[in-house]
Amino acid sequence: MEIVLTEQITFLGIFAVGLVAGSVDAIAGGGGLLTLPALLATGIPPINAIATAKLQSTAGTCSAAICYFRNGTFDLKPLLLALPCTLIGSISGVICLNYINPQFIHGLLPLLFIVVGGYFLLSPQVGDLDRRQRITPNMFAVLIGTSIGFYDGFLGPGTGTFLMAGFISLLGYNLRRATAATKVLNLTSNVAALALFICAGQVLWSYGLVMAAGQIIGGNIGARLAIGRGTGLIRPLVVSICLVMILKVWGVEMFHLLT
Template sequence: METSVLVLLCVAAFAAGFIDAIVGGGGLIQTLVGLILLPNLPVATVIGTFKIPAFSGTSFAAFQYLKKVDMNWKLLSIMMLLAFPSAFLGSTMLTYVSNDFMKPLLLVVLSFLVIYTYAKKNFGQHTARNISARTQIANAVAISFVVGFYDGFIGPGTGCFLVVAFIALMGFDFLHASANAKMVNLATNFGSICLFFLKGKIIWSIAIPMAFSNAFGGWIGAKLAIHKGNGFIRIFFLVVVIGTLIRFGYAVFCQ
């Protein structure tokens, strides 16, 4: 591989780690750049390889959040235990089945997210107090299965979906949603990594340098999110989701 290609991949990994640490969705950049720069590799190999930097960046971001933000460890324990096998199953299916049929559905879902988040100005600005512990646990189980499988099978935008799920279904504000989402995202990434490792789909000479770049971006992004708070995260969330929407729109209508 040419050095210039690896450098560009590392730059994309840094940007992905930075965005992922704040609101998720960084995988959109990383995966897109990888598919463009590595056209001769199977899609499963590209995605499997890029799960390593994704895990690295999420780990560093999670560590920053752990120092500053309270975590709901009861819910997180349940969600991480369930998200791991769900992502493993999703990645297993990816090695056998194309995921292109999901793109039109994702286009509709992302459009709804943009409209709802923009129109509802107080969305994710405060912690909701009217959601019972039993309801939170039930929602946590559903989120873990659905988003875990999605991350393994498709990937890009997982962080955004987790943030929205934590806000809409668990009653968290943007900052706490982003922090807790990182822990669940670690479990989904690890589930996928185990499958891709067993299948021999990881190219370590690409994954390791990208992992360092992604981790550095995740470290900076998490510190910025913690410092700026909910208002900043909401705006950043809208920008990332719109970018993701444009990407899936291009995939549906132009490819």
């Protein structure tokens, strides 16, 4: 009886984490800051936690993308080439995990988040109006879709935030439109990585589906909030996510140095 009760509390906890993470992720990215530690806290092995996190994040991203699409927040046509490029990049990233140590990229993350966070905080381009397009959608697909897709499959933290910065700075998207388009490419890279994890038998379905239920609800809530409140909500949340990412990475590195 006590074991059953403990399991129920665990499932309730990861459902709640999925709900909150789905809301945050739909607006600014960074939901993985909550979901992966929560899954690891249940005691499951790290590789299973990563694979299961990919299942629930795919569900939340899908929920948010559908909400944005129904609202007419973005046009799918400019993203048609970016979808297969992101897919190929993500698959390549997962495969490379078997041959390359991701630590060399991990060490660069704080600098990347400082740049992205500073851009969202200070740049006048980040707003409710579209700006001048700097490159073509096809060039964006090849350069950004492939590289960010690779990064998502290989490492992952902050993928949505990096994509948003790319859409705004290179394609001139306004903040709402960039957030919505980000969900589509993020969903593509998630599905590609998830398929490989499923084939390897590394997904723990009971944990993943419970957290996915929370993600679906949270993703819908977050997307609706972003659509309704726009820059006033998205911009400060993105900056906050970047700050948390910086503190998290540097905090872990300091912990390892001290121990």
